Amino acid sequence: MSHPAAARPARCETWKYTDVSAIKRRVPCHPAQAGEDDLTAENLPEGAALEKLPAQTPVPEWRPDPEDCMAAFWDEVWRLGAWKLTLPAQARTSDNAPVILNRGANARLIVQAGPHADVTVIEKDTQARGPVSALEGLDNDSYSSSPRRRGSSEILPPKDSRIRGNDGSFVEGPAEGQYGCSVTHIDLEEGASLRHLRGGAYGESHTQVETLHARVDAGALYDLVLAQSGGETVRSTVYLDLDGPGAHASICGAAALNGKAHRDAYVRVRHSAPECTSNQTMKWVLGGMAKGVFRGKVIVDPGAQKTDAYQLSNAVLLSETAEMNNCPELEIYADDVKCSHGATTGQIDEDCLFYMRARGIPRDTALRLYLESFLSEGLGWAAAEQTARDLVLPDLLC
Amino acid sequence: MLEIRNLHVRAGDKDILKGLSFHLKPGEVHAIMGPNGAGKSTLSHVLAGREGYEITDGEVVFDGKDLLEMEPEERAALGLFLAFQYPVEIPGVQTSTFLKTAINAQRKFRGEGEIEALDFLKTLKKTLKSLNIPEDMIKRPVNVGFSGGEKKRIEILQMAMLQPRFGILDETDSGLDIDAMRIVADGINALRTPERSFLVITHYQRLLDYIVPDQVHVLADGRIVESGGPELAKKLEADGYAAYERAQ
Numbered sequence: 001m002s003h004p005a006a007a008r009p010a011r012c013e014t015w016k017y018t019d020v021s022a023i024k025r026r027v028p029c030h031p032a033q034a035g036e037d038d039l040t041a042e043n044l045p046e047g048a049a050l051e052k053l054p055a056q057t058p059v060p061e062w063r064p065d066p067e068d069c070m071a072a073f074w075d076e077v078w079r080l081g082a083w084k085l086t087l088p089a090q091a092r093t094s095d096n097a098p099v100i101l102n103r104g105a106n107a108r109l110i111v112q113a114g115p116h117a118d119v120t121v122i123e124k125d126t127q128a129r130g131p132v133s134a135l136e137g138l139d140n141d142s143y144s145s146s147p148r149r150r151g152s153s154e155i156l157p158p159k160d161s162r163i164r165g166n167d168g169s170f171v172e173g174p175a176e177g178q179y180g181c182s183v184t185h186i187d188l189e190e191g192a193s194l195r196h197l198r199g200g201a202y203g204e205s206h207t208q209v210e211t212l213h214a215r216v217d218a219g220a221l222y223d224l225v226l227a228q229s230g231g232e233t234v235r236s237t238v239y240l241d242l243d244g245p246g247a248h249a250s251i252c253g254a255a256a257l258n259g260k261a262h263r264d265a266y267v268r269v270r271h272s273a274p275e276c277t278s279n280q281t282m283k284w285v286l287g288g289m290a291k292g293v294f295r296g297k298v299i300v301d302p303g304a305q306k307t308d309a310y311q312l313s314n315a316v317l318l319s320e321t322a323e324m325n326n327c328p329e330l331e332i333y334a335d336d337v338k339c340s341h342g343a344t345t346g347q348i349d350e351d352c353l354f355y356m357r358a359r360g361i362p363r364d365t366a367l368r369l370y371l372e373s374f375l376s377e378g379l380g381w382a383a384a385e386q387t388a389r390d391l392v393l394p395d396l397l398c
Numbered sequence: 399m400l401e402i403r404n405l406h407v408r409a410g411d412k413d414i415l416k417g418l419s420f421h422l423k424p425g426e427v428h429a430i431m432g433p434n435g436a437g438k439s440t441l442s443h444v445l446a447g448r449e450g451y452e453i454t455d456g457e458v459v460f461d462g463k464d465l466l467e468m469e470p471e472e473r474a475a476l477g478l479f480l481a482f483q484y485p486v487e488i489p490g491v492q493t494s495t496f497l498k499t500a501i502n503a504q505r506k507f508r509g510e511g512e513i514e515a516l517d518f519l520k521t522l523k524k525t526l527k528s529l530n531i532p533e534d535m536i537k538r539p540v541n542v543g544f545s546g547g548e549k550k551r552i553e554i555l556q557m558a559m560l561q562p563r564f565g566i567l568d569e570t571d572s573g574l575d576i577d578a579m580r581i582v583a584d585g586i587n588a589l590r591t592p593e594r595s596f597l598v599i600t601h602y603q604r605l606l607d608y609i610v611p612d613q614v615h616v617l618a619d620g621r622i623v624e625s626g627g628p629e630l631a632k633k634l635e636a637d638g639y640a641a642y643e644r645a646q
Contacts, residue, residue, distance in 0.1 A: 350449065352487075352488060354446075354449065354470060355482065355486040356496075357471045357474070358448075358471075358473075358474055358480050359474055359496075359500035360474035360560070361471060363469070363471070366471075369488075369491055369499065373488055373489050373490030374490070383490065
């Protein structure tokens with residue numbers, strides 16, 4: 001199959017910060033190689049079913065931005081075949097046994113949750129090519145000295161700027177490029193509740209592009225956590241449609257990047273019904289020449305009164321060459337709503353580090369603790385669950 | 399235990415400490431009092447190893463070692479503890495986890511093994527009770543959402559758990575009501591031993607009613623301008639600092 005015409009490198013607002021043409025080169029649209037679109041599940045609740053949908057299965061109904069030049073691309077990818085996880089009405093997972101989905105980087109998935117299902121899903125990319133430590137690229141300058149006598153010399157050991165792979169070895173140069181391209185559709189029926197963690201740690205030459213669309217019906221709750229680290233180019237597009245009164249969606253994200261990694265998260269939340277709530281909380285740790293992009297867009301349709309929405313993006317830059325771009329957007333067509341946004345980009349909080357060091361904790365440990373605590377806030381519900389925390393934090397802070 | 403000789407400290411282009419000297423023996427409690435901007439907090443920060451200060455002259459000897467050559471964590475492991483005027487919030491790190499991490503980091507530095515979990519919990523529970531701190535508070539992230547008084551009590555909890563040999567209390571009384579001050583002062587007094595020393599930095603004499611110092615020093619414009627017994631604190635309470643400021 002040739003590249004879909006839809007993946008054209010046009011002027012495309014929703015992809016402003018991430019080069020579509022580069023993705024087109026890196027993500028050939030052909031049936032995935034063996035294993036790359038596999039998906040297995042553990043701890044399925046009673047009555048739940050996981051099935052492989054055949055190629056050419058019709059694309060679920062979804063509403064991407066009209067100007068999203070990649071929308072048709074995702075549809076073509078979907079038609080290569082997908083997985084479907086059906087969660088029946090009233091399905092339950094206990095906190096100690098969430099559904100674990102082990103998926104290849106190219107897996108396509110639809111999750112359909114019946115009325116009042118209450119399920120936790122942890123989705124992990126098993127084909128990630130090794131995490132990248134944001135700590136490795138820390139500027140030497142940020143290791144400033146404590147008060148010393150004038151004239152006393154202090155030579156600090158240079159930090160190794162190479163990238164450490166999953167097995168602890170160093171990767172000297174770009175390995176063979178890897179790519180992943182995944183499409184996910186979530187459909188939550190009335191009163192359903194889904195906590196969804198998507199985690200992955202990518203090697204330095206990995207390109208991952210993914211799109212996720214969720215439709216949330218009346219009184220349903222969707223809590224999504226994106227916890228991905230590393231990668232050369234990683235772009236997540238998230239479309240959330242709050243379609244029924246009282247629906248709620250929460251999107252949290254934590255990313256630790258280094259080297260020349262480029263991480264772009266685009267989140268569009270559409271409030272179509274009254275009394276819906278949504279929040280977005282993104283946490284970034286960027287070292288080396290890494291670049292982060294967060295575009296959060298909230299659209300409040302006419303009639304979606306009593307909407308309550310906020311978005312927040314906080315970034316810590318570990319080097320002078322790291323970069324963060326925040327672009328909050330609000331489009332409000334109703335007159336009785338509460339919408340807010342905020343973004344900060346800063347350096348390590350030296351006061352916090354000093355506090356820990358003054359208690360005897362060495363700087364390296366203090367820094368790790370500090371970054372872990374910072375990123376934890378971007379893990380949302382997953383931060384409180386040990387299983388999720390164990391799965392994600394070691395990758396984020398390897 | 400602690401000898402400060404002719405200490406000169408600069409922050410940016412401003413000289414803050416301009417030849418400060420005093421000597422603290424084991425078991426002694428010294429109070430540093432002085433007006434705003436005299437250099438009291440600078441002194442506590444420099445002793446604990448905070449960055450951003452330049453030592454232009456003088457020396458600080460702690461137990462025969464050059465304190466100024468050490469990193470903050472080394473100073474802590476050797477027994478120096480700073481109770482912060484403004485304790486920092488650390489979201490995402492449970493207070494009890496933080497305490498245990500700190501204790502084990504200090505033990506590791508001293509070449510000791512990690513603390514037994516049971517011993518840690520036993521000591522922690524006992525200390526919490528003595529400081530009137532609810533147990534659920536230490537399950538919360540460090541200082542996050544705590545009131546000013548709660549933060550100060552958590553500082554004393556940390557000091558009691560870390561068992562330092564020299565404690566610096568930087569305006570620990572600020573933000574405390576009378577009852578909280580009594581609890582904090584009792585916690586500090588319980589830690590007084592013939593080997594452990596304290597430097598109490600405060601604006602007011604009130605705290606020194608509870609923690610009776612061996613010596614009181616008046617710090618004004620970067621120097622110790624007068625030293626005396628506990629009666630000096632009472633005199634300052636009555637007369638204020640105007641006389642010292644006029645003398646500069």
